[in-house]
Amino acid sequence: MSDHGYEYDYEALPENSPMFIHLAAGALAGIAEHTVMYPFDSIKTRMQVIHPSPQAMYTGVIQAMSHINSTEGLRTLWRGVNSVVLGAGPSHALYFATFEYTKDLFGGNVDNKSHPLASGLGGACATVLADAIMNPFDVIKQRMQVHGSTYKNIVECALSVFRREGMQAFYVSYPTTLMMTIPFQSIQFATYESCRKHFNPQGLYDPKTHITAGALAGAVAAAATTPLDVVRTALQTRGDSTDPRLRNARGMRDAIRLIYERKGLAGFWKGIKPRIISHVPSTALSWVTYEYFKWYISARNTDCSSTPL
Template sequence: MNIDDYESLPTTSVGINMTAGAIAGVLEHVVMYPLDSVKTRMQSLTSASNMNIMSTFQNMITREGLLRPIRGASAVVVGAGPAHSLYFGAYEMTKEMLTKFTSLNHLNYVISGAVATLIHDAISNPTEVIKQRMQMYNSPYSSVITCMRDVYRKEGFKAFYRSYSTQLVMNIPYQTIHFTTYEFIQNKLNLDRRYNPPVHMVAGGAAGACAAAITTPLDVVKTLLNTQETGLTKGMIEACRKIYHMAGPMGFFKGMTARVLYSMPATAICWSTYEFFKFYLCGLDRDQYKSSITGRSELQEPRKTAYVLPKSTTDEDPSLATESLAVDTAAGTLKDPAVLHPTPPTVNAAGAIKTVCELSTRTAAPTINLHTRHTEVKSPYERGFSST
C-alpha cells in the first residue's frame, strides 16, 4: 500500500460505524414518527385519506387522542437500532472493500447501497408491518405486543414478510439514489471527508428528498401489502391492480408530499447524527479525522512534476556551479537543483549526463523512466574503499 492509499482510508472502525448508525436510526425515526403516521394515513385507500397533511394530522388528534400520531413508535425503536447498525456498517465495509476492485465511484455506491438494503430490510420489515397496522385509521391495536400476536395468529409468520420483495424493489433504487446523491454532494463540498455538519445536513436532506419522490409509487404498494385494508392482497401485482382500480393512476402518488417532507429532514437528522457520533467516538481531532473513502480520483486532476538534473559541462571548469534548473510544472516556480539533487562530492560533475524523469502524484503512478550514463568514474579502490 502506498502513501496515497493509506491517507485515503477512513479513521473509524466497524464498531464505531455500527454504533453511530444505531443511534442515528433510532433518533431519525423517533423524531419524525408523527409525520410518518400522517404519510401512512394519506396513502390509505379509504375515504379518510382525502385530506392534506395538516387536516390529516388534526383529524388524528381530535378524533383519536393527542398521542395517536406516535402510536407504534416503540416498534420502530426496537427495530431501527439493529437495522441501521448493520445498514451503515455493511455500507461502509462494502464501499471500502470495493475500492480494491473498481475505480468507478458511482458503481461502488450503488453496489454498497444494495448490499446494505438487503440486510436492513430483512430486519426492519416485521417492524414496518406492526408499525403501519397501528398507524391505520380505526386500528384495533393499542400495543405492539398485541398487534404482533394477532398478526401471527391470524396470518402466520409469512405476514411479516409479505411486503419484503416489494420493499426491496422500492428500497434498492431508493438507497442507491440516496447514497449516490449524498456521496456526490460530499465529493463537491467535502472532498476530504472532514467532519462538516452543514454539509452533512444539506447532503442528507437532498438525498432523502430525491429518493423519496422517485420511489413513492412503490411505497404506496408496500403500505397496502402491510396494512391489508382492502382484504387479503397476496403480492405486488395484485396490489398494483387494486390501487389502480380504486384510485386510478394518481393513486400511486398518494402521500408523496408527506413522504418527501418526512424523508428530507429524517435523512438530514440521520446523516448528521451518524457523522457526529462517528467523529465523537473515534476520539480524533478534526484535522486528523477522515469519515470514509473519498472520491479524490474522480475529481482531482493528476499533478506532474519534471525534475531536470545537472547536464554535461565537459568544456567548462568542473569547479564551477552547475547551470541547470528544476521546474515544478504544477506550481510554475523555479527551484535550485542543488537543493533537490546535490552533486556527490566524490563524483566528477563534468561526467554527469542530463537525466529527466517525470513523476506523478496519482495513486497509481506510471513506471518511472530513468536512463543515466556515467563516464570517467574511478574504481572503488581509487575512491578510498578498503580492498579488504
C-alpha cells in the same frame, strides 16, 4: 482543525477500528432518523390506505394533522413508534456496517473523490440485510398507524397478526420493500456522496454539509420511490382491510393491479408530500448523527495514538 493543529481524516474510520463502532453509529443514526419525524410517517400511511374510513379522508398534511388532533389527539400520530425504535437499532447498525464494508470493497475509499457507483452498490447490499430485520417491525408499525386501529401495544399487534395470518404476513411485503428500498438507498447514498463531495471537496467534518447533503438525498430518494411505497403499504395493511380483494392479495403484482383499478395512476403518488417532509429532516439527521459519531471516534483514536507513552 483539532486542538493539536492537524485535521482528522474521519471519512473512513481507522483500519483498527472495531466493527462495533460502525454498528453503534448506525444504530444511533437509525433510531434518530425514524423517531423524530414519525408523525408525518403516520399521516403518509393513512393517505396511502386503499379504502380509508370516511373519518380518515385527508386533503393535505396540515388538514390531516388538524383533523387527527381534534378527533383522536396528537398522541395518535405516535402509535407504533416503539416498533420502529426496536427495529431501527439493529437494522440500521447492520445497514451502516455493511455499507462501509461494501463501499470500501467496491473502491469507494480509494481517494477523496466522489464514487457514486460504489456508494450506490454499497447501499443496495446494505439494504437487503437490514430490511430482512426491519420488515416485521414495519408491518406492526403500519397496522398501528391506520385509522381505527385497536391494538393496545406492539406485542398485542404482533401476536394478533401472527395468529390470524401467520409468519407470512410479516414478509409478504419484503420483495416489494426490496424493490423500493434498494433504489431508494442507492439513490440516497449516491446523491449524498455526490453532494458531500461537491459542497466539501476537502472531506473535512462539516455538519452543515452533512445536513444539506442528507436533506437533498432524502428528498430525491423519497420522491422517486413513492409508488412502490404505496404498494408496500397496501400489502402491509391488507390483513386489517375490509376489502376482500386486498385481503387476498398475494404479492406486489396483485397490489399494483388493485391500486390502479381503484385509484388510477394518481393512486401511486398518494402520500408523497408527507413522505418527502418526513425524509428530508430524518435523513439529514441520520447522516449528521452518523458522520459526527465517525468523526468523534476517529478523533479519539488519533489523539490516543499521538499521545506519548
